[in-house]
Amino acid sequence: MKDAEIPELGGGKRGKVRHVYSAADAHGEDILIISTSDRVSAFDVVLDRAIPYKGAILNAIAKWSFDQTQDIIPNALLRMPCSHIMIQKELVNIGFECVMRGYMWGSLATDYEKGMREKCGLPLMEGLLRYQKLAPPLFTPTTKARRGHDRDVTFEEMAVSLQQTLNPQGSAVNGWILARKVREISHLLYRRGEQLARKVGLTLVDTKYEFGLDSSGNLYLIDEIHTPDSSRYVVFSEWKQKWSGIQTTMESGKWPNVTQLLQDHPEFKVQELxxxxxxxxxxxxxxxxxxxxxxxxxxxxxVETSARYIELYERLTRHEFDFKVDVPDGNGITATDASRP
Known part of the structure; x- marks a missing residue:
């Protein structure tokens, strides 16, 4: 399903992958109807090819992960009327993506290899290598940019911003207390995600969380959690074997960093799900x-991308993927329908 729009619900907000509609349920409660497409984006560009079953897999993993973490924090998910549709409480987004990093990977490793020794105000020790496990994991929040790239912020900047944006009339929200709570919960969620991944032979490399507040100031987990669009997973045994080889090879001093090592020895590259x-x-x-x-x-x-998404779903949840997914056509997907059990 490349197009996630549901014409019967009006305009909504179109994102790279999702189309989001604000509505009210039968009880007058504000809700979000989130239609997840099979589109895929990379480098902030939506590609011209959709990935079969991707939207259904993202929603299925998110729902499973919401269920696995609801003892840590309540989530906004109300129900899923079909495989591509999530209905969530409409909450006030706190305006930050809370990124948890358990390994030197991705942009963190790239920037480190270029000389960066601080991330979001957190100092990074000398001698770290790409793919190295971090202890403890790093909490590295970013702003949620509507256009362009997100911007790294320090914990202190996040707290001040929360105080200013969520507490304009002096309400009960305290930016510093909320920031500490968000950081603590992000660590707990990452730990749970890593534990669940390790049980099935995987590792949760990094991920991001989004949070929202209701009218009483209660904090909820929103959007998605531990999906292959918001997270990196690898097979733990592959990482362990290749990391050992990288450490040994880098001791020779021939390569200044792991990225250059991989150019000569691509067999050390760890494949991601x-x-x-x-x-x-x-x-x-x-x-x-x-x-x-x-x-x-x-x-x-x-085909390969779709296969990796399906593999992750089946390994993580231990459920066989149902290829007979129901694709929404807009009929019957209404705000009133959202209030039904």
Missing amino acids: SKQLVRDLLIERGYDPNSGGSVTLRDEDV
């Missing part, structure tokens, strides 16, 4: 994220 596959494929095709340009996926790329 995440959207990173799409980014890697585009770079292999010659796409430059800095200069932009047209991007496309080949048939085999689409």
Whole structure:
């Protein structure tokens, strides 16, 4: 399902992957009807090819993960009338993406190799290598940018911003207390996600969380959780074996960093069960994220990406994926319908 729009519900807000509609249920409560498409984005660009079953898998993993973490924090999910639709409470988004990093990976590793020794106000020790496990994991919040890239912020900046934006009339919300609570819960959620992943032979490398407040100031987990679009997963045994080889090889001093080692020894690259596959494929095709340009996926790329999403769902949840997913057409998906059990 490449198009996530439901015309019967009006305009809504179109994102890279989801289309979100604000409505009220039969009891007058504000809700969000979230339609998740099979679209995929990379480097802030929505690609021209959709990934079969991707939307259904994202929702299925998110629902499963919401269920696995509701003892830590309540979530906004009310129900799923079909595989591509989530209905959530409409809450006040706190305006930050709370990124948890358990390993030197992705942009963190790239920036570190370029000389960065601080992330979101947190000092990074010398001698770290790409793919290295971090202890403890890092809480690295970013702003939620409507356009362009998100911006890193320190914990202190986050607390001050929460105080200013959520407490304009001197309400009961205390920005510093809320920031500490968000940080603590993010650590607990990441720990739970890593525990669940390790039970099935995986590792949760990094992930992000979003939070919202109701009218009484109660905190909820919103949007999605531990999906391959918001998280990186790898097979633990593969990481362990390749990390050992990387450590030994880097001791020679021949390579200044692991990225250059991987150019000579691509066999050390750890494969991900995440959207990173799409980014890697585009770079292999010659796409430059800095200069932009047209991007496309080949048939085999689409098949492999879909297969990895399905593999992650089945490994993580221990449930076989149902290929007979129901695709919404807008009929019957109404605000009143959302209030039904």
